[in-house]
Amino acid sequence: xxxxxxxxEELVLLTVAAQHDTAYGVSILEFLSAETKKKxxxxxxxxxxxRLQKKGFVNSREGGITAERGGRRKKYYVVTAYGxxxxxxxxxxxxxxxxxxxxxxxxxx
Amino acid sequence: xxxxxxxxxxxxxLRWFCRETYLSExxxxxxxxxxxxxxxxxxxxxxxxxxxxxxxFRLINLKKNSMLNSTGMFRxxxxxxxRSLIKDRKFSFINLAGLSLxxxxxxxxxxxxxxxxxxxxxxxxxxxxxxxxQVFQNSDGDDPEIWTSSKLSEALRNDLSMVxxxxxxxxxxxxWVEANGKRFFEEDxxxxxxxxxxxxxxELVEGAPEEVMKNKxxxxxxxxxxxxxxxxxxxxxxxxxxxxxxxxxxxxxxxDIPANSYIQFNYILTQDLDVYFSQVSPGFRTFFLSWxxxxxATYVLLDDPASKENFESQISSLLKTxxxxxxxxxxxxxxxxxxxxxNSHGIDGNINRYIKGDYKKVQILIGIAIxxxxxxxxxxxxISTARYIKRTxxxxxxxxxxxxxxxxxxxxxxxxxxxVLVSFSVGIVLVYFLLPLFNKLTGIHLxxxxxxxxxxxPYFFATIxxxxxxxxxxxxxxxxxxxxxxVLKNLTVSVKGNGFLRRALVxxxxxxxxxxxxxxxIVNQQYSFMSNKSLGFITDELVILEIDDGNVRNNYELFKxxxxxxxxxxxxxxxxxxxxxxxxxxxxxVNQLETPxxxxxxRFYGMDENGLSLLEFQLLYGQNFSGIHSLDSTSVFLNxxxxxxxxxENIVGKFIEIEELGDDKLRAKVIGIVKxxxxxxxxxxxxxxxxxxxxxxxxxxxxxVIQLSGFNTLQTLEAIEQIHARYDTREMLTWxxxxxxxxxxxxxxxxxxxxxxxxxxxxxxxxxxxxIGLTSYSIxxxxxxxxxxxxxxxxxxxxxNMETKELAKYLGxxxxxxxxxxxxxxxxWLMNFEFRIGISPLTFIAxxxxxxxxxxxxxxxxxRKVAASPPVEAIRYE
Numbered sequence: 004x005x006x007x008x009x010x011x012e013e014l015v016l017l018t019v020a021a022q023h024d025t026a027y028g029v030s031i032l033e034f035l036s037a038e039t040k041k042k043x044x045x046x047x048x049x050x051x052x053x054r055l056q057k058k059g060f061v062n063s064r065e066g067g068i069t070a071e072r073g074g075r076r077k078k079y080y081v082v083t084a085y086g087x088x089x090x091x092x093x094x095x096x097x098x099x100x101x102x103x104x105x106x107x108x109x110x111x112x
Numbered sequence: 113x114x115x116x117x118x119x120x121x122x123x124x125x126l127r128w129f130c131r132e133t134y135l136s137e138x139x140x141x142x143x144x145x146x147x148x149x150x151x152x153x154x155x156x157x158x159x160x161x162x163x164x165x166x167x168x169f170r171l172i173n174l175k176k177n178s179m180l181n182s183t184g185m186f187r188x189x190x191x192x193x194x195r196s197l198i199k200d201r202k203f204s205f206i207n208l209a210g211l212s213l214x215x216x217x218x219x220x221x222x223x224x225x226x227x228x229x230x231x232x233x234x235x236x237x238x239x240x241x242x243x244x245x246q247v248f249q250n251s252d253g254d255d256p257e258i259w260t261s262s263k264l265s266e267a268l269r270n271d272l273s274m275v276x277x278x279x280x281x282x283x284x285x286x287x288w289v290e291a292n293g294k295r296f297f298e299e300d301x302x303x304x305x306x307x308x309x310x311x312x313x314x315e316l317v318e319g320a321p322e323e324v325m326k327n328k329x330x331x332x333x334x335x336x337x338x339x340x341x342x343x344x345x346x347x348x349x350x351x352x353x354x355x356x357x358x359x360x361x362x363x364x365x366x367x368d369i370p371a372n373s374y375i376q377f378n379y380i381l382t383q384d385l386d387v388y389f390s391q392v393s394p395g396f397r398t399f400f401l402s403w404x405x406x407x408x409a410t411y412v413l414l415d416d417p418a419s420k421e422n423f424e425s426q427i428s429s430l431l432k433t434x435x436x437x438x439x440x441x442x443x444x445x446x447x448x449x450x451x452x453x454x455n456s457h458g459i460d461g462n463i464n465r466y467i468k469g470d471y472k473k474v475q476i477l478i479g480i481a482i483x484x485x486x487x488x489x490x491x492x493x494x495i496s497t498a499r500y501i502k503r504t505x506x507x508x509x510x511x512x513x514x515x516x517x518x519x520x521x522x523x524x525x526x527x528x529x530x531x532v533l534v535s536f537s538v539g540i541v542l543v544y545f546l547l548p549l550f551n552k553l554t555g556i557h558l559x560x561x562x563x564x565x566x567x568x569x570p571y572f573f574a575t576i577x578x579x580x581x582x583x584x585x586x587x588x589x590x591x592x593x594x595x596x597x598x599v600l601k602n603l604t605v606s607v608k609g610n611g612f613l614r615r616a617l618v619x620x621x622x623x624x625x626x627x628x629x630x631x632x633x634i635v636n637q638q639y640s641f642m643s644n645k646s647l648g649f650i651t652d653e654l655v656i657l658e659i660d661d662g663n664v665r666n667n668y669e670l671f672k673x674x675x676x677x678x679x680x681x682x683x684x685x686x687x688x689x690x691x692x693x694x695x696x697x698x699x700x701x702v703n704q705l706e707t708p709x710x711x712x713x714x715r716f717y718g719m720d721e722n723g724l725s726l727l728e729f730q731l732l733y734g735q736n737f738s739g740i741h742s743l744d745s746t747s748v749f750l751n752x753x754x755x756x757x758x759x760x761e762n763i764v765g766k767f768i769e770i771e772e773l774g775d776d777k778l779r780a781k782v783i784g785i786v787k788x789x790x791x792x793x794x795x796x797x798x799x800x801x802x803x804x805x806x807x808x809x810x811x812x813x814x815x816x817v818i819q820l821s822g823f824n825t826l827q828t829l830e831a832i833e834q835i836h837a838r839y840d841t842r843e844m845l846t847w848x849x850x851x852x853x854x855x856x857x858x859x860x861x862x863x864x865x866x867x868x869x870x871x872x873x874x875x876x877x878x879x880x881x882x883x884i885g886l887t888s889y890s891i892x893x894x895x896x897x898x899x900x901x902x903x904x905x906x907x908x909x910x911x912x913n914m915e916t917k918e919l920a921k922y923l924g925x926x927x928x929x930x931x932x933x934x935x936x937x938x939x940x941w942l943m944n945f946e947f948r949i950g951i952s953p954l955t956f957i958a959x960x961x962x963x964x965x966x967x968x969x970x971x972x973x974x975x976r977k978v979a980a981s982p983p984v985e986a987i988r989y990e
Contacts, residue, residue: 028144029145029148032141046167046173049134065136069144071144071147073140078136
């Protein structure tokens with residue numbers, strides 16, 4: 004299975020999968036900032052989402068209008084079946100290689 | 113729900129650039145984040161909102177701009193633009209080359225002005241470095257000089273708290289130097305103390321600034337001097353033998369001293385007592401080593417520029433403690449190092465060869481630069497406009513095909529912008545390659561310095577924009593506004609307006625040509641007047657020997673008679689100092705014996721009994737020296753100006769007293785009056801002069817003047833050197849031709865003259881080309897009219913005559929405007945000279961005649977083709 008997935012894109016894709024059917028820009032931002040303890044800019048998430056959608060990993064649907072959003076609709080994202088496959092493949096790859104690490108103590112530096 | 117709202121402009125910006133499909137999501141998210149943040153701090157939330165908008169400004173989010181759909185149209189603009197350039201390649205070339213050349217000259221002058229205005233600013237502490245100026249009193253009143261006591265710098269360092277450092281500095285005597293088996297005569301050395309590099313930032317290539325001057329008998333030399341003696345060997349640690357000072361060890365190598373440094377030198381010796389004394393006889397001991405002499409320049413580094421006044425008030429009490437309460441103290445003040453270049457006029461003394469700056473000249477240079485740029489630009493605008501007139505049909509077709517006004521406007525503006533940009537770039541490249549030539553012309557070593565150019569960059573862009581808009585104005589704003597049909601139908605839009613524009617352009621062009629040519633001629637007339645003006649004595653075929661040795665002085669009569677035996681030596685005379693504009697005579701105070709209080713400051717020169725006849729001075733009254741030493745040493749001549757102070761010829765036979773400041777008075781009998789001669793440069797008026805005998809108690813013999821026959825000059829000079837070597841065994845003979853000596857007074861003028869003449873010749877060429885271009889455009893645009901005239905029976909010559917007459921009218925109008933301008937310009941400039949030419953109306957008549965002739969020639973050359981062609985072709989034209 005061939006696919007292209009950047010590190011940040013992977014994080015966003017994971018978040019979308021975790022927040023099933025309730026993921027949108029701000030929720031993803033808050034979730035990721037809390038998890039990674041890093042400052043993330045919203046526009047980076049927008050770009051990542053657009054790329055994921057273009058690659059077919061996620062789908063989107065329009066949500067309801069709220070006042071805080073200046074009359075704009077939320078855009079909710081859902082992982083597609085293909086997106087889930089990619090996540091699984093990625094996870095497998097990681098654990099396969101991880102399991103090959105010998106059980107020894109590593110030098111501290 | 114609160115009523116907070118993010119900055120509206122940021123929201124508008126977002127909506128402006130963001131693609132509609134993405135906008136809803138992005139704007140919604142940004143708003144939501146804003147409201148979360150705004151609960152804590154509205155200010156921070158505003159800031160983050162703007163920041164997020166900026167971060168969202170990415171290519172991926174951008175609207176597909178409608179502009180991007182017009183690339184095809186843009187390509188067409190380029191194609192047509194380039195085709196129209198190639199169609200008239202002659203005039204396009206003239207046009208672009210003129211602008212590039214004008215720009216190159218402008219940039220070169222900007223570099224020169226930058227150089228002049230940035231003297232000594234390369235020292236990092238430049239704003240705190242000062243030169244101590246001592247104000248002496250002499251018969252003329254205040255006499256500020258840079259010379260101070262050699263003790264001063266140490267006292268300042270020790271006693272004044274605001275003085276961070278101070279150093280004394282001397283010029284070193286020109287002397288023979290031997291090192292690494294090579295021997296050269298070196299000028300331009302200095303001597304200074306270990307604090308030198310604490311204060312100044314001359315860049316060391318080798319050696320540490322705090323180390324190199326630490327030890328006695330050290331010398332730091334410049335890279336070019338090092339190369340001269342040591343080639344590619346390492347000079348550090350090697351010894352150099354200075355004839356006047358002894359052996360020194362090289363401890364450091366300096367980068368060559370920047371041309372914009374007030375202190376110029378090739379090598380710097382550590383200063384100590386031995387060095388002082390080897391230079392002078394023991395009699396000068398007090399002068400060099402005590403508080404009462406003034407042999408050195410003193411430089412001070414203050415802790416703060418603000419403490420300057422404090423320093424000036426404390427220095428007199430400091431001097432009192434060292435000199436004694438009862439002594440008269442000269443006023444001392446500080447002059448900032450970067451100010452020295454322009455503000456040291458009237459202050460005597462300088463270290464080595466250096467030309468003082470002149471604000472007036474810098475202003476004139478700036479003026480020339482601006483005029484040249486303006487001219488090149490206007491020239492460009494003129495020809496461009498003429499060229500664009502031809503593109504009326506293109507505009508018509510474009511509009512018929514559906515182009516908007518704004519599209520036509522932008523097309524021509526962008527085309528114009530690109531052309532100007534290309535010329536400017538070519539101009540910059542031109543300066544880069546022409547700078548060596550420019551340096552040769554000016555004698556100033558300028559470097560192509562990007563930093564210097566950056567300071568003019570904003571003006572540059574402003575100029576580019578202005579020229580762009582003005583050059584493209586006619587097609588972009590005028591042609592674009594006409595309805596398509598009328599543009600296509602008439603082809604020459606509103607003949608009236610068009611004609612006026614053309615007339616105005618030609619007139620302005622003529623004005624430039626007249627102004628530049630007239631100024632050029634008048635300036636040149638003044639300079640040739642100056643170099644040809646008789647100084648009141650002869651200067652041809654004279655060689656001046658500088659005498660440095662007591663043995664030659666004491667045996668002058670013997671030396672002279674030996675010289676005179678040579679067949680090619682016509683005459684020999686001795687002077688205390690040869691008269692020349694570049695060095696002035698000894699300044700003395702003179703009074704009549706009966707009226708000791710009426711003191712007149714004069715210049716003193718001494719000569720022997722051959723002087724008057726050899727140099728052909730005109731003796732108005734009295735007789736020459738008798739040749740009897742005892743009698744002649746107390747006899748003097750006055751020049752006319754001096755004699756007038758004492759009632760003219762009546763002074764002959766009376767006694768006067770001459771005093772060189774501080775010395776005993778010399779009582780002397782006036783034995784004659786000499787006609788006024790120019791003892792100073794032609795900038796200065798002739799002052800009172802007293803001429804004494806060469807053997808006098810005031811000044812000793814310094815220059816021997818030899819008149820050559822004009823034949824076998826080289827052999828004669830060799831013979832003179834051989835004779836001199838028999839008398840002076842220590843030093844080589846130094847000599848100079850009188851002509852060169854006279855010219856030396858005008859050295860910096862020469863630079864200015866070269867720049868001015870070079871710049872005006874070039875800009876004259878540009879303007880002339882422009883004139884030719886415009887004239888021929890003016891004729892070709894009337895091809896149809898000429899054809900009709902011919903059908904109606906006009907002859908070849910009557911058509912040329914008509915054209916010439918019309919152009920002559922414009923020439924007349926521009927003459928009326930240009931003559932006062934060029935007259936005012938040259939008149940102001942001539943005011944700088946004490947002896948100057950009058951501005952002759954003949955100059956202007958000649959200029960106008962020349963331009964009229966040029967016009968007729970152009971009309972003939974261009975008009976010949978049009979006027980001689982069959983009328984049918986002319987009518988079909990366009």
